[in-house]
Amino acid sequence: MAQSTPSPSARSSGIVMRSRSGSTYRFDPGALCLELLTTGGPGEFRHYERLHAPGDLAAWAERSRLTPTPALEVSDSEVAAARRLRDALFRVTTARALDESPDPADIATVNEAAAHPPLAPAIGPDGGPRWAGAADGTRLLATVARDAVDLLTGPFAHRIRMCSAENCALIYVDTSRPGRRRWCSMEHCGNRNKVRTLRARRSENH
Numbered sequence: 001m002a003q004s005t006p007s008p009s010a011r012s013s014g015i016v017m018r019s020r021s022g023s024t025y026r027f028d029p030g031a032l033c034l035e036l037l038t039t040g041g042p043g044e045f046r047h048y049e050r051l052h053a054p055g056d057l058a059a060w061a062e063r064s065r066l067t068p069t070p071a072l073e074v075s076d077s078e079v080a081a082a083r084r085l086r087d088a089l090f091r092v093t094t095a096r097a098l099d100e101s102p103d104p105a106d107i108a109t110v111n112e113a114a115a116h117p118p119l120a121p122a123i124g125p126d127g128g129p130r131w132a133g134a135a136d137g138t139r140l141l142a143t144v145a146r147d148a149v150d151l152l153t154g155p156f157a158h159r160i161r162m163c164s165a166e167n168c169a170l171i172y173v174d175t176s177r178p179g180r181r182r183w184c185s186m187e188h189c190g191n192r193n194k195v196r197t198l199r200a201r202r203s204e205n206h
Contacts, residue, residue, distance in 0.1 A: 028185075032064060036064075039056075039060055165183065170184035
C-alpha cells in the first residue's frame, strides 16, 4: 500500500488499548488512518472521545506508527478538524467493511483534508528519517487523509473489515497473506472467542 510518509509502518506493533475490564492489549489496524479511529467516533462512540485538546492529538501521533514522531504545534481548531476527519473516516471505512456505499459528504471531508500539504519527509543528519519544515495539525491530518486515500483506492480496500466480536466495532485492514483475520486482536477479542467456544463445548459434553 502506498504511503506518503518516510516510514509510517516502521512502528507497527499496534496501539495499546484498554478493555472494559481494565486489561490492556495491542491493536494493529494495519494503516495509519485506521489508528486515528481508536480516539473515539461519531454517535455512541462519542463516549470514548480522546481528542479534547491540542496535546491529545500530539499524544496520539506519538502512539501512532508515524516514525519519527513529529514535533507538532496543534491549535484548537485543528483538534476539531481531527475529530471531523476521524468521524468521516469511521463512517467511510465502516461502510466499506459492510460493503455499503459511503456518504459523499464523508468522502468530501477526507478529500478536503488530503488536499492540504502533508508532513514533509527528509533525511536527517544521521542518515535516518526526519520531518522537514512546519509540523502542524493540518499537515498531520493531511498525512492521515492521504493514507486513507491510498487505503480506500488501493489493493487492500476489499480487506477493510470490522472485528467479528459482537460488542467490538474496531476497524482494521487484513494484510495477512491468507486474508482470514477475524479479530481486532487475538489477545483480546480472539482470545475471548476461544474461551466462549471452549466453554460451549464443555457444556455440550455435560
